[in-house]
Every structure is written in structure tokens, then in C-alpha cells.
Amino acid sequence: MGQRQTSLLVMIWAAFFTMTMLGGFVSAQKVMIEEPLLNWETPRTPWGDPDIGGIWRYEATIPLERPDHLQNRAFLTDEELAAITLVEEELAMARLSGLDGVDVGKATLEESPIRYNEYNSFWQDHGRPRQVYRQTSLILDPSDGKLPYTDDAREAARRSTERYGVGPYESYLDPDTGERCLTDGAAIMMWQGPNGGHNRIVQSPGYVTIVHEEYQDRRIISVDGQPHHGIKQWLGDSVGRWENDVLIVETNNFLDKTNYEWANIWSRASDTLRLIERFERVGPQSIEYTLTVEDPKTFTRPWTAVIPILKLPDSTHIFEYACHEGNYALSNMLSAGRVEATKN
Numbered sequence: 001m002g003q004r005q006t007s008l009l010v011m012i013w014a015a016f017f018t019m020t021m022l023g024g025f026v027s028a029q030k031v032m033i034e035e036p037l038l039n040w041e042t043p044r045t046p047w048g049d050p051d052i053g054g055i056w057r058y059e060a061t062i063p064l065e066r067p068d069h070l071q072n073r074a075f076l077t078d079e080e081l082a083a084i085t086l087v088e089e090e091l092a093m094a095r096l097s098g099l100d101g102v103d104v105g106k107a108t109l110e111e112s113p114i115r116y117n118e119y120n121s122f123w124q125d126h127g128r129p130r131q132v133y134r135q136t137s138l139i140l141d142p143s144d145g146k147l148p149y150t151d152d153a154r155e156a157a158r159r160s161t162e163r164y165g166v167g168p169y170e171s172y173l174d175p176d177t178g179e180r181c182l183t184d185g186a187a188i189m190m191w192q193g194p195n196g197g198h199n200r201i202v203q204s205p206g207y208v209t210i211v212h213e214e215y216q217d218r219r220i221i222s223v224d225g226q227p228h229h230g231i232k233q234w235l236g237d238s239v240g241r242w243e244n245d246v247l248i249v250e251t252n253n254f255l256d257k258t259n260y261e262w263a264n265i266w267s268r269a270s271d272t273l274r275l276i277e278r279f280e281r282v283g284p285q286s287i288e289y290t291l292t293v294e295d296p297k298t299f300t301r302p303w304t305a306v307i308p309i310l311k312l313p314d315s316t317h318i319f320e321y322a323c324h325e326g327n328y329a330l331s332n333m334l335s336a337g338r339v340e341a342t343k344n
Helices: 008-020 078-096 151-165 186-191 323-344
Strands: 055-059 140-141 201-204 208-210 217-224 237-243 246-254 274-283 287-294 302-310
Touching: 186 208, 186 274, 186 287, 186 302
Parallel strands: 217 237
Antiparallel strands: 055 201, 055 302, 140 302, 201 208, 208 217, 237 246, 246 274, 274 287, 287 302
């Protein structure tokens, strides 16, 4: 797109379309997901809690961290917004035409033969253009939009990137937790990427249950005043409460799995990890999801991301997520590792 000559008329139309149809306004503190609706009120369950039920998904182009070329910039310009919108529309048309598309910013095969190139568009279930917002990163705090890694965690993240998909594979512990079909972590569940980002929220008196499509992870969250039970788990121990129309969930008591390999170090489970989540329904089709992560083993300070979550049609279903890596590829990777070892 940087080398493509786009007419001014097309650029103006795309910017206008983005602003009017996608509600691309971002305040200093939060994303505006939908235009405010007059006389709209948060729906209620039969027992009076705010109704956040349904199947929800993150469908935006906002990266978690702010790209280096947008340093010190919280928002995109009209021209940048229009260019990204055109790219998303072209990718959507390519998918409908049966052509293989790539994500905006995906590394080339020369830059990375494996990471971010594992799945072509056959495995990506974006059936429509992703939503484009002005926000340059999901992370709003720290203000630079970057993960505040400790030195050890930053080194672990570098090591994870270098070894992803290439090993070495000496043990079943060498593939990351996602490759082993376990989990990618609780912090990533509500907006996990394009091959498993659906979340079904089901409410009952005293409980909110969230079923995540990928790995079929599920969280049963009490909202009736129960305390944390203290049992350490992969996805932690979640307790919620309603503050007006906002669901606030605090999760702690994670198992310490920092010795395992993780595709994303920032989402790994640690016994010092604490998550604070806020679910606020801001329109008929949208939730503003705010995530605050605290973990002194991984970060020098807490960080917060604000993430727009969109509601899918009521006819949407979550089907079985069959994780082939765990079923077949793990034994194949280990046996191939043994063959490679004999060559050295």
C-alpha cells in the first residue's frame, strides 16, 4: 500500500466510510465502539443483572503494542485510517474470491519462515472486513503502548520468538502450551486471534460463564459474593461483581507455569499473576472490554488494554475446536527432532 498510488477521491471516500460506518472515534481513555444511541438502555436478565450474554469476538485491526513507526502517537491520521480500511476491504474480497490473503503487517517468509505464517486464510475465519479504529495500540497504559517487560521476561520473549516452529524439540515440554493444545493463557482469551476468537457468555443467577472457542477453555465466574476459593489453576480463580452496569472480574491463584514454553510470554500463567477485567456493554452490538495485568515476575508495572468486542448474530454457533497439533504434530515434531539430532 505504501507504494500504491491511490486517488484523493478514494482516500476521502474511505475515510468518510470508516468514520461514519465504523464509529472510528477514540477518546483519550477509551475506544468508541458504537455511536451513542438515544434512549438505549442496557438490557437486563430476568433476575435483574445487566445482560451481556451472547457470542462475542474481537474483530479489529488494533495491535496489542504500538508499532515502532507510530511511536508517541496514540491515534492514526485520516489518511492512515483510510489506507488500512482499503487493505481490509481488499483482503475480504480476496477471501470471498478464494484467494489466499495475509494480515496487515504480517512478516514475509524471508523475515520469518514460520511465525505468523503457520495458517493461510483457509484457517482464518474473518468473514468480513475487520473493524478499523484510530487507536494505535490496545495498550493505553503505559502511555507508550508497550508491554513493560522485566529484563528476564523480555529475554524470554525474544527466545520464544526465535525458537517458535523451529525447536529444538527434545521433549514434549519444548513446544509451547498452544502447540500442546493446552491454553494460550487467561489474559488472551477474550480476544484471541482469528482462528479461535469466539467467546460465548452465558449468565445464570449468581454466575457468569465464558466458553472460549479455542481449546474449549471455560471460566465459571461467581458474581454472588463468594470469595476466592484458593485453588490454583491454569486459568486462575475468578470472582466477579457488578458495579452499576459493569461486570468486574478479579482473577488470581494461577498455577506457576513460567517454566513452560509460551507463544506469548505476556499471557503466561504465573503464581504472582493477577487480572482485573471490566465488561461494559456500550451498545446493542458491543462490549468495551478492559484488561489490567499485574505480574511482578513478568512486568515492571501493571499494564492496561482497552479492547472493542463485537456481538455476533444470535444464529452463530461455536463448534468443536480440534487441535491437530496436540493430536498428531507433537509426536511428529519429536520424532523429526530425533532424526535431526542424528545428523549433527
